[in-house]
Amino acid sequence: MPRAEPPAPRVSVLMPTFKQAAFLPRALESLLAQTLTDWELIVLDDGSPDETTDVLAPYLADPRVRLIRFERNRGLGHALNVATREARGPYLAYLPSDDVYYPDHLGTLADLLDARPEVDLAYGGVRWAYWNYGPTLRGEEAVGREAEVIASPPAAKRGERVPSGNPLALVQVMHRRQDAVRWVPREAEVSDRLELNFWRGLLDHGARFAYAGELTCEWVDHPDQRHKIIAGFVGGLSRYRAHYGVGEDVWLNFQPSRGMRTDERERYGPFAAPRPRPARDGLHVLLVGSLGFNPERITALEALGHRLSALWLPKTETWDSAGPFPFGHIETLPLGDAWRERVWAARPDVIYALLNWQDLAFIHQILSALPDIPAVFHFKEGPFICLEHGLWPTLVEVLERADGHVFISPENRDWFRLATGGRLGDKPTLLLDGDLPSRVWMTDEWAPKLSGRDGQIHTVCAGRPIGLVPWEEIAAAGIHVHFYGAQFHEWFPNWSREGLETGHMHLHPTVTPAGWVRELSQYDAGWVQIFDSRNGGDLRRANWDDLNLPARLGTYAAAGLPWIMRDNRHSLVAMQTLAQRHDFGLFFRDFADAAAQLRDRPRLAQLTANARAAREDFAFETHAPALIALFRQVILRRQQDAGVPLPSD
Template identity: 45%
Template structure:
């Protein structure tokens, strides 16, 4: 029996796991430990065991769970393979029961014990542990039928496993029959929370037969740093979203993925899939037009970026040196370092962060962008290491709810410069903060503007054969009118972004049968113009404002600019939005200033406006004329001048 133990940053659990193996009543095993680049005390702990059955491979860099499992499999010498992740543990009779089941049926390829886990804190006083035969309950799903979006979420699957996986590594023992044809997928190929599921399904596709031992003999660990939670969060309760973060940036930081490494990120049920090899410019194009300048600023970025993080390349091309002190708990839509593009120096936010920043010696600190990062921004601003410029996108209401409003107020009042996403946002802060408001420079700049590189001239012909039909498009969250009402008026809707459709099951359920709804996959910036310019107009968020024209009563939706506006602008698309007569709404004001909107008062009114080809053409012409102002590059000269003014206040 070869027991494989891949481990990374789990020294706190390691000795419990190894101790549970050494206590087995089945002694004929070897333990193959692969230390996947841990930067804790794992190495010392493993080497402290004086047991010839323990074999040890240590990597200095982290290569991912798939690579560690493949390496351990190659080293294994046993007839059977078992798994003991270092944060799990075995009961004393686990291996003996699994071996007995396999020995009793030579045609059986894999056996699994039942699995025990500790319940959530709000349940623990009543019922501290639960156990089932699989992660999906007491029955193994039929091969090839697992769909994470439709899975029967019972037991632990309901709480924590979003991928559809039905067997945890710790509960499995199998033969080595298919070792040459079924392997663990490695990070260089793909990163997904379906790693285990893909392996099990690969075995079953080749005829491997699975069976349960009928006994619960192992325990599945539960903590925020489990790989599947780092990728996809903590199930239905979302308990670790705010406290621990999850998603691609969290994965990069935790596993110390090197800067400029591009991943094929494919979470199953939470977060937007992205192949970074396609999403970003190739390395040569990144440096197109770059220049070196002796007076370039040293800019320290603090916090997190939004939907267009490669905008930073425009600053590098302008000759500035960037560093990043990033949030360690980013939300899945945020981007932090280590970055997959550019040359920004990565400064980990650990106990040595102050010294790292001092050594980087920034001319100015540029704090951005959203409310989850406010505690970090405030901590860095208070340290006084360099003049601090605050760039806030979202949002005041969320900051208040999260208890971060005092920090945000202090940042606005005491930064060397403030950048607001819109004039309305700036005016809102001036109104709320009153006479004691900030003194000093400010500017207006949307924080989610893309690179100019994506503003191509690959204009496409209109979609559809009927020139009288209207085709609209929506990217991201579905916050638009009911689809059936639009279909009744002959308005087509094309939606891009499958992950966002999971947030609108009710809207989709009513629209499944209509031929006027068209669903598309993820859209990369390089295809924005060629794909989106086929449509007649694009949906912004549809909402009802009730501030009565009083800025003091405005909600964040009233003064926010949705990230999608720049995507639509790049593609020359007019914006569709519901008019809020007599209310103070920033995006309506912007659309009216530029003449790029199709504002409406009701669905019938919208239908009439959309079929007016002349009005659409005017709005489209205006948008194409203004689209360069929705690129980050366009604003770099003004931004750099602003940062220099802030730096001069040192």
């Protein structure tokens, strides 16, 4: 006779887990301690690479515990949909493997649902971030107003721990089983709004929520929580891909509630081409670190017939870019105990280490462990944050270890030569901005100028509005500022609000590279960082602003826009020198002066023509051959120093 199916439990507890073996015992023991014992646990191991299977093994002896394991990570939405399908109980509860139930949690919520058939979702109070206690993540005011708060969550405040506005953590919820609403899978969208959108779906289908009136669980606070990986400052698209092991074959629509948003297929689709034919004398370049903005530029090296592999910075900040990428054909070498063996098996010809101060310790580690491979170090920033963070010795050691250097400007190169007292020697050097965009985005889809339509001054700010104050003077000068990027609106809410009140601020969503020319060329000019330089021509007196080249410069160059900047021609300023060289800089003393120059239509037309003519110099493809030549030069020097016979010998 077939084995009889055991009776359905009162509650099905769903436990998604990934790479949290250390947390599992605490979560599982909190379930075993429940006063309500009529439950089943469905553990969905979403491809964990750690000791999760070993930790779970003794708990599987309990017949109430079932394990479903994926060979690779499929994402939380998919895991919850599978676990929901497998659940047999009329009530569903959630115990993410890094969270904790208090003993009365399941009983309290199940009793509420039993007693109140009109309620579809019950929730207990939650402890979170160690010192926070309350009925919801949005405080007591959300109780009884769940539908309102979930439909229109308040805007995230500066430092907000839950920027999505989600009021209910998974761990605090139990709801009646239903089949109408599904969790959003990774294939559709990656967002820290996953829970919020599910609660919205339930409400759209008529669900009613109720608070059980007691503190019954804990939402455990730690750096690798999913919402922090997605929307935290040390998070973002690259961090998400690295943490969950998302491969090059997966395109993501990454939409965090805070931070940089990227639909990869839209952004990088033009670079999803077959692997170019390798050149007979092509190099194998090992990238080490991260790529900053415009990472697709690196495919220009592949197009020249060279092979790329990479050791990526494990933890990036929200704006930074590190692989694996769905575009190009960069072989990601996994970090771990055997990473050196993997590098030697790959046999790279040269290391290309880049790009920011956050990468320095990682680059130092890799270069120190691989002294026999020629290396080129590309540093896109001034040195001052390195000094602030105690990284100056590391920076100097990396510069000394590298066989060649790439500096972003003559000012940066000369500053480092002064600061290191000749310790860099005569090593080969190249000048190359660290964030140049690809030529692919430099289309001819020019838009008519808004100023030609209404006679007003229309400018654009496509990055942080540093120094663009006060609004009273900007508006009095008659200058309209079009501010792009939802993430920047969030980072500068007071500035945006003050600007909107003047009638001269206009907010726009982020414009992707495919739309740079079509969208941004309608403006008269673009604002760069506004500051007063005080170095007086002495680089020893230079600061970060003097040496910096903001990433937006390439965006403005692609769109053929003149740059608006403070008149610092009495000092040495890297972006000022660049603008002077191409004669597309508008240098102003005050906002009235800026407005007067922007109303000088013949001169503005000349600056615009100059900017459009200079675009090629801001395309990474233009400089890729020189970068390869630098690689070959350092390789040749290493061979000569080692006494290796050259082909011409």
